[in-house]
Amino acid sequence: MYPWLRRPYTMPATVITGGAGYVGSHTVMALIEQGISNNEIVVIDNLSNAYCEQGDDKPTSLKRIEEMTGRTIRFFNIDLNDEPELCRVFSAFDVQCVIHFAALKAVGESVTKPLEYYEANVAGTISLLGVMRRFGVTKLVYSSSCTVYGEPRKLPIDEGHPTGDGLTSPYGKTKFFCEEIMKDVCISDKSWKIISLRYFNPVGAHSSGRIGEDPSGIPNNLMPYIAQVAVGRLSEVLVFGNDYNTPDGTGVRDYIHVEDLADGHVKAIRLFDQPGFSGFHAVNLGTGTGYSVLQMIAAFESASGRPIPHRIVARRAGDIAENYADVSLSHRLLGWRAVRTLEDMCRDTWRWQKQNPEGFKTTHKTKKN
Numbered sequence: 001m002y003p004w005l006r007r008p009y010t011m012p013a014t015v016i017t018g019g020a021g022y023v024g025s026h027t028v029m030a031l032i033e034q035g036i037s038n039n040e041i042v043v044i045d046n047l048s049n050a051y052c053e054q055g056d057d058k059p060t061s062l063k064r065i066e067e068m069t070g071r072t073i074r075f076f077n078i079d080l081n082d083e084p085e086l087c088r089v090f091s092a093f094d095v096q097c098v099i100h101f102a103a104l105k106a107v108g109e110s111v112t113k114p115l116e117y118y119e120a121n122v123a124g125t126i127s128l129l130g131v132m133r134r135f136g137v138t139k140l141v142y143s144s145s146c147t148v149y150g151e152p153r154k155l156p157i158d159e160g161h162p163t164g165d166g167l168t169s170p171y172g173k174t175k176f177f178c179e180e181i182m183k184d185v186c187i188s189d190k191s192w193k194i195i196s197l198r199y200f201n202p203v204g205a206h207s208s209g210r211i212g213e214d215p216s217g218i219p220n221n222l223m224p225y226i227a228q229v230a231v232g233r234l235s236e237v238l239v240f241g242n243d244y245n246t247p248d249g250t251g252v253r254d255y256i257h258v259e260d261l262a263d264g265h266v267k268a269i270r271l272f273d274q275p276g277f278s279g280f281h282a283v284n285l286g287t288g289t290g291y292s293v294l295q296m297i298a299a300f301e302s303a304s305g306r307p308i309p310h311r312i313v314a315r316r317a318g319d320i321a322e323n324y325a326d327v328s329l330s331h332r333l334l335g336w337r338a339v340r341t342l343e344d345m346c347r348d349t350w351r352w353q354k355q356n357p358e359g360f361k362t363t364h365k366t367k368k369n
């Protein structure tokens with residue numbers, strides 16, 4: 001299927017699983033833009049949540065990055081549970097490190113499809129770790145989530161907060177289980193270096209407006225939902241509860257611009273080169289500031305210049321009132337801080353949504369009725 005794979009590459013490579021998706025594609029862009037660029041960029045993705053034009057050899061997100069940067073991205077449509085295929089990729093490149101995004105991520109869906117989530121997220125991670133071990137690759141950045149903390153016992157949440165307690169969704173448990181597995185791997189063999197980045201709420205899009213979040217079906221998350229209301233694809237935002245113990249009664253979250261998040265991954269990779277760095281490290285990636293649902297709607301109205309119709313409805317099951325990060329460790333350990341504002345997040349989401357009202361699939365096609 002990939003004939004050139006028979007030629008062994010000696011170029012150092014960075015493998016990015018799930019690199020065609022939302023956070024993955026922005027991280028590929030940041031890696032190229034910020035000069036880890038001498039490495040081959042090798043993306044492994046099974047396209048479960050990334051658009052690929054029929055007949056194209058790679059997903060549209062990666063094609064656009066290639067157009068913008070002039071770089072070639074090596075792409076493999078491989079499922080992480082397909083170990084023989086993974087091994088073929090690892091034997092063809094001199095893999096230096098892996099950034100592991102590939103996972104299913106819809107919280108609600110995970111409740112109805114737990115086995116699919118455990119297989120994709122937990123078994124997929126075990127398969128990847130096994131192949132890495134076989135090829136002597138021991139540097140990994142893992143895409144984790146603040147969901148591992150469960151209901152916050154105190155705010156802001158720092159990395160010392162207990163994890164795994166009271167997790168309500170299989171999705172959240174998969175992130176927690178994977179972290180525990182990776183901790184054990186690091187205990188068993190001191191050559192491993194694993195950084196688990198616990199994301200708060202990623203939003204926004206690349207400043208070019210050419211890559212961004214492209215949820216399939218009706219978005220589960222607030223920001224893409226607001227954006228689709230603004231562009232006229234959906235009629236109104238349903239605000240899930242206004243009786244929380246927060247300043248305006250609506251849920252408060254720590255929204256972080258996806259480009260800041262991507263920069264955090266680049267910083268994490270740089271840490272691997274620091275002498276003496278080893279073992280498992282979990283690090284929050286957030287801004288440290290929370291915004292309510294109503295504040296998000298108001299900020300988007302002002303960025304887009306359009307009214308966002310919205311209606312208060314009942315709380316969504318499983319939601320917490322408030323969540324925001326203690327970001328001091330990310331600053332100390334990675335030398336990283338989020339620098340983009342809520343205005344930037346809304347402006348960039350709006351640019352992406354306006355330029356791509358139907359997401360990636362309008363690239364070469366006219367809109368169907």
Ligand code: UFG
Binds near residue numbers: 172221293319
């Ligand atoms: N909300 C609405 N209407 C919507 C969607 C969301 O009012 O249509 C509200 C929610 O109730 C919440 C806030 O907007 O108060 C943010 O909701 P999101 O669904 O955007 O994000 P969550 O904080 O619920 O979930 C995010 C990630 C998950 C992760 C979780 C960890 O999407 O993957 O954070 O806390 F597990």
